[in-house]
Amino acid sequence: MKVALGTKLVLIIEAVIILVSTLGALVTFSIVDRLLLERAQAQLESISVLKEHGIEGYLEEIFSEVGHIARGDYAREQFRRFLKEKKAEDKTEIISIFRDILREKESMSEIIIADNSGVVIVSTNSESEGKIMPDEQFFLDAKERTVVQSFYYDVSAGQTEMMGAAPIRDGSGNFLGILVEKFNVGDISRLMVERSGLGKTGETYIVNSLNLVVTGLLKEPGVALKKTLYSPQITECLRGDSSFFEGKDYHGDEVFGYYHWLPEMQSCLVTEIDQAETLEPIRELAITFLWGTMLLGLLVGLLGYVAGRVIIRPLHKLREAALKIKEGDFNVTADVHSRDEIGDTAMVFNDMASKLKLLYGKLEDEVRKKTIELSAKVKELAGTNLSLEENEKAVLNLLEDIEHEKKKVEETVVERTRELQEEKARLLASINSLHFGFAIVDMGHEIILRNTAMTKLLGVGDKDSVSINDVSRIIGGRIDFRKEVEQCIWSGTMREIKDILFGKIFLRGIIAPVVVGKGSAGAIGYIFLLEDVTEAKVMERSRDEFFAVASHELRTPLTAIRGNTEMILDMFREKITDPEVREMLADIDTSSIRLIKIVNDFLEVSRLEQGKAGVKTELFNISDVIIKVVRDLQGVVSEKNVVLYYVKQDASLPKVSADINRTEQILINLISNALKFTSSGSITVEVKKEDSRLKVAVQDTGIGISEQNQPLLFRKFQQAGEKVLSRDVSKGTGLGLYISKLLAEGMGGTIELEESALGKGSTFCFSLPTASE
Amino acid sequence: MAEKIKIFIAEDDPLMMRMYERIFRLSGYDIEMASDGENALAKLRKIEDISSLVVLLDIMMPRLSGFEVLRAVKADEKLKNLRVIMLTNLAGKEDAEKALGMGAMSYLIKSEYSPKEVVEKVKEIIATPAEGGGPPAPTAVVG
Numbered sequence: 001m002k003v004a005l006g007t008k009l010v011l012i013i014e015a016v017i018i019l020v021s022t023l024g025a026l027v028t029f030s031i032v033d034r035l036l037l038e039r040a041q042a043q044l045e046s047i048s049v050l051k052e053h054g055i056e057g058y059l060e061e062i063f064s065e066v067g068h069i070a071r072g073d074y075a076r077e078q079f080r081r082f083l084k085e086k087k088a089e090d091k092t093e094i095i096s097i098f099r100d101i102l103r104e105k106e107s108m109s110e111i112i113i114a115d116n117s118g119v120v121i122v123s124t125n126s127e128s129e130g131k132i133m134p135d136e137q138f139f140l141d142a143k144e145r146t147v148v149q150s151f152y153y154d155v156s157a158g159q160t161e162m163m164g165a166a167p168i169r170d171g172s173g174n175f176l177g178i179l180v181e182k183f184n185v186g187d188i189s190r191l192m193v194e195r196s197g198l199g200k201t202g203e204t205y206i207v208n209s210l211n212l213v214v215t216g217l218l219k220e221p222g223v224a225l226k227k228t229l230y231s232p233q234i235t236e237c238l239r240g241d242s243s244f245f246e247g248k249d250y251h252g253d254e255v256f257g258y259y260h261w262l263p264e265m266q267s268c269l270v271t272e273i274d275q276a277e278t279l280e281p282i283r284e285l286a287i288t289f290l291w292g293t294m295l296l297g298l299l300v301g302l303l304g305y306v307a308g309r310v311i312i313r314p315l316h317k318l319r320e321a322a323l324k325i326k327e328g329d330f331n332v333t334a335d336v337h338s339r340d341e342i343g344d345t346a347m348v349f350n351d352m353a354s355k356l357k358l359l360y361g362k363l364e365d366e367v368r369k370k371t372i373e374l375s376a377k378v379k380e381l382a383g384t385n386l387s388l389e390e391n392e393k394a395v396l397n398l399l400e401d402i403e404h405e406k407k408k409v410e411e412t413v414v415e416r417t418r419e420l421q422e423e424k425a426r427l428l429a430s431i432n433s434l435h436f437g438f439a440i441v442d443m444g445h446e447i448i449l450r451n452t453a454m455t456k457l458l459g460v461g462d463k464d465s466v467s468i469n470d471v472s473r474i475i476g477g478r479i480d481f482r483k484e485v486e487q488c489i490w491s492g493t494m495r496e497i498k499d500i501l502f503g504k505i506f507l508r509g510i511i512a513p514v515v516v517g518k519g520s521a522g523a524i525g526y527i528f529l530l531e532d533v534t535e536a537k538v539m540e541r542s543r544d545e546f547f548a549v550a551s552h553e554l555r556t557p558l559t560a561i562r563g564n565t566e567m568i569l570d571m572f573r574e575k576i577t578d579p580e581v582r583e584m585l586a587d588i589d590t591s592s593i594r595l596i597k598i599v600n601d602f603l604e605v606s607r608l609e610q611g612k613a614g615v616k617t618e619l620f621n622i623s624d625v626i627i628k629v630v631r632d633l634q635g636v637v638s639e640k641n642v643v644l645y646y647v648k649q650d651a652s653l654p655k656v657s658a659d660i661n662r663t664e665q666i667l668i669n670l671i672s673n674a675l676k677f678t679s680s681g682s683i684t685v686e687v688k689k690e691d692s693r694l695k696v697a698v699q700d701t702g703i704g705i706s707e708q709n710q711p712l713l714f715r716k717f718q719q720a721g722e723k724v725l726s727r728d729v730s731k732g733t734g735l736g737l738y739i740s741k742l743l744a745e746g747m748g749g750t751i752e753l754e755e756s757a758l759g760k761g762s763t764f765c766f767s768l769p770t771a772s773e
Numbered sequence: 774m775a776e777k778i779k780i781f782i783a784e785d786d787p788l789m790m791r792m793y794e795r796i797f798r799l800s801g802y803d804i805e806m807a808s809d810g811e812n813a814l815a816k817l818r819k820i821e822d823i824s825s826l827v828v829l830l831d832i833m834m835p836r837l838s839g840f841e842v843l844r845a846v847k848a849d850e851k852l853k854n855l856r857v858i859m860l861t862n863l864a865g866k867e868d869a870e871k872a873l874g875m876g877a878m879s880y881l882i883k884s885e886y887s888p889k890e891v892v893e894k895v896k897e898i899i900a901t902p903a904e905g906g907g908p909p910a911p912t913a914v915v916g
Contacts, residue, residue, distance in 0.1 A: 548863065548865065551862065551863065551864055551865075552833055552861075552862045552863055555862040555864075555883065555884040556786055556788070556789060556862050556883070557788065558884060559789070559862060559883040559884045560786075560788040560789060560792055562884070562887065563792045563796075563883075563887055563888040564792060564888075566887040566888065566889065567792070567795065567796060567887075567888050567889070570887075570889055571799060596884045596885075599884075600864065600884070603864065607865075614866040614867060
């Protein structure tokens, strides 16, 4: 914004004036303020001293009054006689004297004589007689000397009073009793309320040692002896320190005050005046000052305007001439004739203008020449520009192409997004239809997708985010799913966690890694399944119980049949002379053994089918097992025209990882089977190493198995080449191979018929995993 | 036989009881019998000298099962060194492991042995030093 020179001048002067006057005002104010404060202090202090004098005078009057009566000649004789002899006529006389005094002294309300134990024996108020002086200390003091008690509230009189007391003694100075006079405090109150020199708001009042205001208050009339005041300055004053105060009074007004300790009365004399009244002069001063400053400002403004007109006008003319030159008009002179610096400047300006006029003429010629040269250059440039424009067009086309491509890509993205959303909806619908809990979990262990069954199983809200740690926590911390997950990802295989007890239900958990590429490094998350298997568990349990009972109940009578038969045959053999009886008993024995075997097979199958084989994992040497079994079975084998042997390899074999007893069981079973179907020839056992397994082959030279029967071999109750009704029951239940198959598979192995030819024999083999290291 | 062994049979089934009583009696042993778990435990607690005693303990018995009797015996300061052999028709592998874990010397399945074999087995078991090798594990029946 452009500001005229004159205005600037005026503004500067105004600013200087305001600055100076403000500074002056501040200094003045602070001086005046201090002076006023000092004056207020002096005023308050002197008033309180004056009032103190007034009070002291009053107290002295009481002193002399009491002393006068107590020691006055006119009363002394009667007092002494009465105190010694207690004659009624003396008392009557004393009371009449006292009443005269009371009539004379309006401020006195009661005169009392107490005996040397403090009991009132004479009083102008008959109700007081017989009572004990209430203030013991006062009484004790009064026995010694004349004393004045400060304000106290006389309950019987219902008003505040003061007491003066003096001892009564006989001629030789012996103590007889005390004389007490009660005064009402009207005089002191009047003295307090008297407000000369205190202006409109000033006042004095007395607070006694109980913090009770004993005289009237200006701002709260009628509260004398009803109001207590507690403030730090009053507390301090009642401790004996007089001080000046500046702050809020009992009424909340800002005041200056003087708190003056009155030792005689054990009270605080407060003299206060409102700050507003004290500081009134400053306010007046401020208003006057404001007016003054405003007037001065106006005056300076006016002066500035006049000065501007005189000084600024020639400058304006000069400016207008300069503006014309700027627009190209060099035929101009500044019409300024003042004889000062501005006039000189105008002359120099005019001279400069005429010189410029000459220069300008020359410059125009030069410009014309240069313009012609320039237009030639421009033509040349136009050519160049054309090719640039073509380039620009090419770039624009390219951009358009890109834009087009981008649109296509965007459309594809939209399309794919929709497809993905549909895919997701389908996926969600299908996983939601699963009866077990299904969740996809990321590598940060947060569940990113779960079906309703999972939400329900975990008992979380639909929108709650759940991590695999939350799952462990919800299920009760018995299973650390996080740890299971780590093992699952590390091994890259599915993990099953069985029999998770969660409240009243049983759960089965499955964790399977989701891998992109190879190895655990390619894991991008995992699938977490949770299934309620309570019902299956209950079924399983009742089946278990059934089998346990059946096992026991069936076997016990069978054991008795077998046991007793064998005992007869064994221990009473001599007594059974008839060979037929002996044969019959032997048949009973054989039948019972066979029955026990069938029951055992049934139970074994049932247990294995339930996956309750109780298969251990131990490391052992397969050769040792084969050698033992082959040796154990030699006895059975030797009954037939068959040889059984183990074709031991020279190369050392790795240990297998399986259940040693179960392995033995499979081997016995395969050899027994071979023996059943081999009437003569050989049974050989061999071990071959195949990758990470050992394969045990049992080869016989028996009857062989027809091709059509081969697929049925490992089924339940199958014996090769036999129909149900024409089975050879002596050869067993037909469960042997089935049990072997369940056992081999239960140990992570396999079992199969390797080859068989009718009339030539069969080779059965089973494999077991070797120890990984 | 270096020591005079007394056989204590805890068995609820009279068929079994008679059979085992007979074979052990005929084999020359002193016999003591109890027809249920509670009865067995009460009788065992009354016997002064348990050092020559071998208990054949059935599992499925009324009132107190063989497992409970075994637990009580092993918890009893006086009875804890008593030699106990389980003689039962419960053939589950877990049951056998449980009994052995609780301190039974051995676990015999009745149907697997003739009475005479049971006598032989018992002889064999008590001849095996209690510490070290431990009782022979029950053998599964081959089908």
